[in-house]
Amino acid sequence: MDNTIPAVSKARSGRINFSGQGGEFFGIWIVNILLSIVTLGIYSAWAKVRTTQYFYGHTKVDGHAFRYLATPMQILKGRLLAILVFLVVSVLSNLFPLFAIFAAVALLFVMPWLLIMGLRFNLRMTSYRNIRFGFNGSYGEAMLYFMLLPFLSLFTLYLALPYAMKKLDQFVFSNITYGGKSFVVNTETGTYYQAVFMAILVTLGLAAIGFMLSYAISPLIEGDIKTNPLLMLPLFAAYFVVFTLAGAVYQAIIRNHLFNSTELPELANFKSDVPTGKLFVVSLTNLLAIVCSLGLAYPWTTIRMSRLLAEHTEVTVQPALDLMRDQLAAESSAFAEDAAGLYDADFSLT
Template sequence: MDQTEQFEFRGNAKEYFGIWIVNVLLSIVTLGIYSAWAKVRTKKYFYQNTYVAGRNFDYHATGKTILIGRLIVVGALVVYAIMSALLPPVALLMALGIFLAFPYLIVRSARFNARNSSWSNVRFNFLGEVGSAYKVYMGLPILVLLTLYTTFPFLSRATQRFGIGGHTLGNTRFEFDSAIGPFYKAFLISAVFFVGGFVGFFALMAGGSFQTVDPAQIMIGYLILLPAVVIGGAIYQAMIRNHVYANTTLGKHGFRSTITVGGLLTLILTNLLITVFSLGLLLPWAQVRLHRYMAANTQALPNGSIDDFHGQLIEDQGAIGDAYSDIEGVDLGIAI
């Protein structure tokens, strides 16, 4: 794989701010109804301005389709609220049903998002099975809880395997596999910061209860805890993303991620400060900066001519209708 195709983001904050502010205002005026169309406009902007090998991505869902799905969810919540007040046992059964259906909803959501996404006019698809989703998103989390999170890397690896391995571009399937060692390495290094932050916080609070401790003392405690959590999270995200991309293939083609802990941490902290001190008005700029950083640190590694590969995708892609209607918005949890 001596050829490298760099991902790039060609959008800018000024353009996206115009889209963002209209989305916010119309969502407020319509009491949230327009938010479905706002989501489509946002995803289209970021997809259509992300390129690799001179070809961009695209998003094909419609606001109407997303709105219908959201109305169904809102209707279910209203019924649940009514049942909670009138027939609590029925509400409990509804809550249990939703919990048990969660892996099924994950698969349906992944299928919706994949089938409504494309690269260079070739649609993605998601072929992950519901049975496997139950093992990954319900069975393994129980194991993690029973083992006091010491087996979390197995859940993390299984999530990547299921999410990445379930996707296709045209009829070409993505694949991911890895030993467990790199996941434990990222887990243990980040855990040092998580555990250290919580130990420092509770050690500072040990002088009294939360009701009697000095407010300044609580503030200092959070100044110890929050940076430790952010640093630990940045370490884990950077290490896992780089490892996952290095071990992911699309047919005979590979990928590479080169984000650094320092670069990602600096971006997260400056974006947070920019957003807070601008009272949210510079959120579009922060989002564009994050997307551009991720694209600039992602490469495709074609094994052969990218034009030959694209021609094969066009020829072999399955027929996937634009009007595929399904649930959206449930995250697979894969490193992207």
């Protein structure tokens, strides 16, 4: 008689494995561009599905890849509906000028709903280990965090904006579900203020250095700074360098804090350690590559950024994840998925 006790499964930690290649994605991307042009944009729905499936299929956690389940027709329906609404609003606005004001006000109230439906659709169409994601955010919360808090921060001279950004991130991520289980987010307001302060400090510091250099060399160059390309081009380039660095500072701090403060109880924990300097170098060189190649380097830059973020993201998978079942798929009807597809929108959660 075998008295061997089965080994207890343990938590498994590992970095996200992204295996996408620039050459492969370039082939997909250029075909998508050409066919979208030839079909007057109709193929863009197929292009989105192909692109998303490529990135999901090359992104693995614990040896399992993500899947994108949406069909091109679901996305095409949403885009055709959006075009139809836009045309109707444009015609009515030309015939009745007051209708344009009404439409603009109505859009403020419709936008949070569209954002919610877009998030819900994209997450519903995303699966990992045959278990789907979902989104439980409500319209009222979306109105508060997407619209009202950012608007009210105007009256504080934007001093409350970091708090509004923190609440928005917390709203989005804490309402994401996986197999019916919600993510838990414990972000801190202080970190958002720190990120904004560091980004502003970097911007002002580099701007001061730039002005001092311009003042020092301007006597050596003839002509007005506004008309002399020898001065305008370096200033133009410096502008992108400064804001790319400021963006990298903010993104690295917030992304690391957000991932490190988020967990899927009893199922998974997350860790991010993206270095600011590396993110800045990749962002800046990507920008230069796109400009110098007239956009043709876009696939390569996208792959580089995806690989960087994956290399600095760690996921700890708990044993309970092996026993999960897809509750969302069982509760969802085909009609609900088609209806959600009418309001497709793109969101990046990484």
